[in-house]
Amino acid sequence: MHPSPDIGIWIGGLLTLGIFSFLYGDNPYYKFCEAFFVGVSAGHWFITLFWTVFIPKLLGNIGIAIHTFRTDGFAAGMSDYMHWSYIFGGILGFLMILRLFPKIGWISRWSLAFVVGTTAGYYFINYLVSNGLMQIQKTILPFTSIGNIVLVVGTFCGLIYFFFSKEHKGAFGGLARIGIWFLMITFGASFGYTVMSRMSLLIGRMDYLLGNWLGLIG
């Protein structure tokens, strides 16, 4: 056994055990680690956004615009709208922060509407094309192999099942029933993969504890 001499690894190991202590029951050690994690996470997001968006994008572009106005004149500055227009982005962003104040919080709806409108505009096309039309296109297959038949029948029957405006009776109900079976296979496969994922994450942690920290494994 060769425990790590690195104090940082020891801190990491103790924090890991703190989170794992929840498996025995809720306790102050776990609550400490959880609260620390929340603060640390918020701090990381704050710093990352500050150095990657706030400084280079917002202030950087406004700075370029001011420089253009000063050196090349008003007309040149105005034509460089891709830089000075960041002021409006900054204002809308600031309006978002005002949500913290109940009396004037209503003005954050303008920023929220911009975000919602942008997302809705992109989603309308993207989901229609990538998740709708292209998937339908990929389902139109010749019945030249069992695999193709399974794909076409499965997709069609799955969609039939989700059509709740018509009662699932008779032939329609029969197709919906086949659809349920395909969906059960889908969910079973998803469950299998979910187990794989969770176990993988635990393997990583065990390797850290037994290898990096305690030096029990190579």
Add this chain to the structure above:
Amino acid sequence: MRREVPLMICAIVGFTLIIVYFVPHPPFSDMRDLFSDWFSVIAAFAIYLGILNLLKNSVDKVYRKRSGWGFSIVTIAGFVLFVFIGLYEGSDFGEIGTRYYWLYDRIYFPLMATMFAILAFFIGSASYRAFRARNVEATVLLLAAFFVMLGRVPIGYYLTSWLPEGWRMSDVASAIMTYPQMAGQRAVMIGIALGIVSTSLRIILGIERTFLGGE
């Protein structure tokens, strides 16, 4: 003003981004680029809003000495530690060898990784307690899960390597993933896509206004 202006903003932005897909030329392409740039900044401020709200609640909890206020001090301390070191390091904060990277590697990484790793125990426990073959559909689900769980790891190969190729557990798992699983996922994907398309249109047209909140 409180509702009309946001609805107008939503409609103008939404319609512009739909039109630009079909007319990817100025002025629509320029407007799209502008909106994308602003979105990046606004998204950052939205995250800052969440962070400031968290701090506000934590400080409030400490000030009023509500139950568990001691842990709020821990939260604030963690935040201040990372922000202080991050600001001190400057724009190189993420480079290997910096103090910030050390904090990320020794504190943030173990905490986050363990938060997700702990789920393995709960999924094992849940599988034992809740996963029951009560009817035909549940049995189909269970069998699919068995074949995928064992077929996608080497143990499945070793258990069935004596079978002819195409009949081994790994082959069955591959066939499940490539055909019936894909068909089911595709059906779900198309269904969700139709739902999102209709909801997006309702939002852009101002029919769906729940994002504005009350008043």
Add this chain to the structure above:
Amino acid sequence: MGFFERLIKIDRRIIFTFIAVAIALPLFFNVSMYVETTPEVVGIFNAVDSLSPGSKVLMSFDYDPGSMPELQPMAESFLRHCFSRGLKVILMGLWPQGPLQANWALDIILNEPDIKAMNLKYGVDYVNLGYTAGNEVVIQRMGSDIHAAFPVDYYGTSLDEIPLMRGVRNFDNIDFVYNLSAGYPGTMEWVQFAADRFHAVLGAGNTAVQAPLMYPYLGRKQLVGILGGMKGAAEYEVLANRPARAVRYMFSQGISHAVVVFFVIIGNLAYFFTRKKKES
């Protein structure tokens, strides 16, 4: 209370102990397991292998330390493959932890003897663009102008001053896009924007939770291939002839799966026997 009734009401901490032992014990044994490759992984490997030296590859690290055991081995083996083929790599992230994960992978790969001997230079052979807020809108902006989406790299250097980025304005100048994803934003957004709108050649590495959801995108100009979970990472390591962490973990993975299957069978047997007893 009968045996099966006691079995159903077993304390969950006993189950936790079994799972912990199933994961930990195999790690003590250096067992090398045979890893079968699947067409989904071979698709990505062949796509990278077919690129000529000097081609530009964009790697998006869209995950956090919570998904590291699955995605970090994928990142490392993919990076190693790219560098050994003489490809230029542009790293970025749509998650704020992404660029740090990228640096982590770079630190390991660049210090391997054969890669170190290549004397790769930052800004010439690889670059880390960092993170920017905006999720899928960032991908859209990259499609029109990468320099507008990322005015500076992760260390604050203007992209105009970085040799590797001088000729790269949008996806037309990128030969392959590889996305490592643990959720949103991730592979779905890259397919919708980069592949479908801007016709980028796209491959993805996903956590095992997400991988089944991405299967419908396989083929026909959306996804050339997909690495699913740690098994996908192990397959890529095998294809690249450099078995590493993911292959080593496969023994543990297999035993843990067997334990879960065992628990499900026992749980169902106990359920059926107790139900039969109640009915009689």
